[in-house]
Amino acid sequence: MATSSAFVPHAPPLPPSRTKPPSRRAPVWRRLAGAVLGLALASAAVYAQTFVMTADDRRAPLTVSGGMHGQLNTDHFSARLERVEFARSVRVKSTYGTDEATTDQLFLIVKIGATSPRRPVKLVSHILTSDGLRFEATDHVNVSATLGDKWVQPGWWRSGFYFFEIPPDKVAGARVVVSEMNNTVYGDQYAPEVSFDLGLDGAKARQMTDAAKDVYEVSG
Amino acid sequence: MTSTPPGGGPRRRPVLIPVLAVLAAATVGVSAAFGGLKDAPGEQPEQLGKGAEFDQGQISTRFEDAVVRPGGKDGLGISDKRYLQIILKVTNESDRTIEAQHMDDALPTVRADAKTIKPSGIPGDDPYIVTISGGHTYQQLHPGMPTTVVMSFELRPGQPAPKNLQIDLAAFEWHEDFFSETHNWQRLNVQEPATGTKKTGPILRTATVAAQVNLPVRVEAS
Numbered sequence: 343m344a345t346s347s348a349f350v351p352h353a354p355p356l357p358p359s360r361t362k363p364p365s366r367r368a369p370v371w372r373r374l375a376g377a378v379l380g381l382a383l384a385s386a387a388v389y390a391q392t393f394v395m396t397a398d399d400r401r402a403p404l405t406v407s408g409g410m411h412g413q414l415n416t417d418h419f420s421a422r423l424e425r426v427e428f429a430r431s432v433r434v435k436s437t438y439g440t441d442e443a444t445t446d447q448l449f450l451i452v453k454i455g456a457t458s459p460r461r462p463v464k465l466v467s468h469i470l471t472s473d474g475l476r477f478e479a480t481d482h483v484n485v486s487a488t489l490g491d492k493w494v495q496p497g498w499w500r501s502g503f504y505f506f507e508i509p510p511d512k513v514a515g516a517r518v519v520v521s522e523m524n525n526t527v528y529g530d531q532y533a534p535e536v537s538f539d540l541g542l543d544g545a546k547a548r549q550m551t552d553a554a555k556d557v558y559e560v561s562g
Numbered sequence: 563m564t565s566t567p568p569g570g571g572p573r574r575r576p577v578l579i580p581v582l583a584v585l586a587a588a589t590v591g592v593s594a595a596f597g598g599l600k601d602a603p604g605e606q607p608e609q610l611g612k613g614a615e616f617d618q619g620q621i622s623t624r625f626e627d628a629v630v631r632p633g634g635k636d637g638l639g640i641s642d643k644r645y646l647q648i649i650l651k652v653t654n655e656s657d658r659t660i661e662a663q664h665m666d667d668a669l670p671t672v673r674a675d676a677k678t679i680k681p682s683g684i685p686g687d688d689p690y691i692v693t694i695s696g697g698h699t700y701q702q703l704h705p706g707m708p709t710t711v712v713m714s715f716e717l718r719p720g721q722p723a724p725k726n727l728q729i730d731l732a733a734f735e736w737h738e739d740f741f742s743e744t745h746n747w748q749r750l751n752v753q754e755p756a757t758g759t760k761k762t763g764p765i766l767r768t769a770t771v772a773a774q775v776n777l778p779v780r781v782e783a784s
Contacts, residue, residue: 397743444696447707468659475705476658482700507704 403521403535410541416534419463419494421520423538424501425453428513428551429558432505434487436562443482445507448554452518452540454489455501462493464523467504470537472515480507487562490523503560514547516540607730608773616773617655618668619734620747621703624651625775626710630723631782636694638714646674646715646724646779652693654703656747661701662693662711667749669713670732670769674724674779679715689713727777732769 368376408414413422428450432443443449456465467490469477482505485491489502508516521535542550593599610616615624627649633639638647648669654660666688672680680689692699693709703709717723737748751767 398745401742401744442696446695474657477704478659478702480704481702482695482698507702507707509707512706 401531403533405519405535405537407517407537407539409539414536414538416536417459418522418534419456419458419465419520419536421454421456421465421536423452423518423540424455425451426518426540426542426550427451427453427558428554429556430554431557432483432487433557433559434484434562435559436486441484443480443484443505445480445482447507447509448513448551449480449483449558450506450508450513450516451558452504452506452538453501454504454518454520455499456489456494456520457499458494458496460496462495464490464492465494465520466490466523467518467520469506469508470517470519471508471512473512475512477506477508477512479504482507484562487560510551513540513551514542514544516542607771610731610773610775612777614775615651616731616775618731618772619736620654620656620660621664621668621734622653622655623665623668623731625729625777626651627780628727628777629780629782630717636712637697637699638692638694638712639690639716644717644721644723646679646717646727648672648713648727648729648777650711650713651708652703652711653708654705657705659702659704662691662703662709663701664703665691665711665713667769668732668734669729671730671771672713672715673728674715675726676728677724689715723781724779727775727779729775729777730769730771731773731775733772 404416406414406416408423410423410426413420428448430448431445432449432451434441434443450469452467454465454467467479471477479485479488479490488504489500490504492500492502494500504518517537517539519535519537522530522533524530524533608616610625612625612627615622625648628646629649630644630646632641633643633645634641639645650665652662652665669680671678672689682688691711691713693701693703693711695710699712703711733750734747735750736745738745749767750770750772752770
């Protein structure tokens with residue numbers, strides 16, 4: 343209001359406060375509760391640090407997990423585990439001859455089906471045992487007999503094998519992991535991977551490794 | 563102390579100088595007796611023989627044999643050439659598959675009758691390192707699976723077979739990267755020379771010698 347200050351009466355002085363100024367000291371139970379709450383928050387903050395991922399975990403690929411026959415999708419490819427078998431040797435038949443692959447251990451053979459949503463990819467595979475050991479696909483079997491050598495293209499599924507050498511006692515609880523062929527230096531740092539549980543517990547694993555074929559024939 | 567105090571009094575014998583002289587002589591004598599002021603020679607690495615197994619951290623290596631033989635056996639080499647082959651049994655103690663070529667770093671130096679044959683100093687003249695199984699050569703060392711690894715050196719025609727090999731063994735440690743805090747196996751190397759010494763060319767890191775193996779060389783008839 344733009345009136346002259348002469349017309350505005352002075353505000354009467356505030357009546358003296360009746361209440362005493364509040365005591366600076368909170369009651370004992372509140373101070374105690376505050377201390378307990380503070381301690382609890384501090385310890386919760388410290389405890390929360392145990393959930394922080396290690397640097398090694400942060401750099402690990404993004405994993406989609408599943409089991410037998412289920413289709414697992416990532417942004418770069420989709421895959422399914424179609425078959426798991428064991429053999430003592432692998433015979434690769436090609437146009438001009440056969441190649442016999444042998445091992446002191448056992449061959450674990452997985453059949454993987456895969457397709458890709460956008461662009462052709464090549465997929466590689468490794469085994470992760472229950473105690474955290476990582477077995478790359480074996481070089482005893484020529485890569486030309488495996489899916490690792492083939493382009494997986496958008497629009498249709500294609501299936502192929504991966505061959506691993508594995509000690510029979512490491513089979514129980516193992517998983518097979520499929521990922522895009524990637525350069526560790528300048529490749530995609532957050533490349534996705536899919537991880538299939540082979541579904542082999544102790545008894546099932548022993549039964550299947552005991553029933554391993556002597557010769558497994560594939561063409562390549 | 564040795565100067566004559568002004569005024570009277572008996573003249574003191576000069577003791578400090580003779581004592582210092584004796585001490586200096588003793589110091590020189592003791593130093594000379596213990597090998598002078600040169601750097602003490604480094605601690606001799608552990609010496610191993612044929613059949614010994616040594617834990618190098620990432621891998622564990624047993625030294626089975628050293629043999630000169632013509633090529634052709636186990637899919638190694640060609641039959642009209644002779645090769646010096648170091649036969650190892652390597653167990654990969656890490657948690658993932660590695661390549662046999664890794665033994666190139668694990669055994670940095672090989673001397674044949676005191677002449678260094680690895681590194682040979684000639685680019686491209688590196689030994690051929692493979693695993694053997696069922697008459698074929700491969701590359702992989704899977705975790706926990708003892709695998710036969712052969713390191714072969716081609717001998718020139720007429721070159722006499724060496725009598726003895728001395729092999730330096732490196733060790734590996736589970737190393738945490740300072741910046742990324744990620745871990746990987748890394749070879750233990752001798753500390754770099756002090757900063758300020760400018761060197762051109764690639765930085766050659768020399769492995770710390772964790773142990774040495776002496777292998778007698780067998781000659782197999784062709």
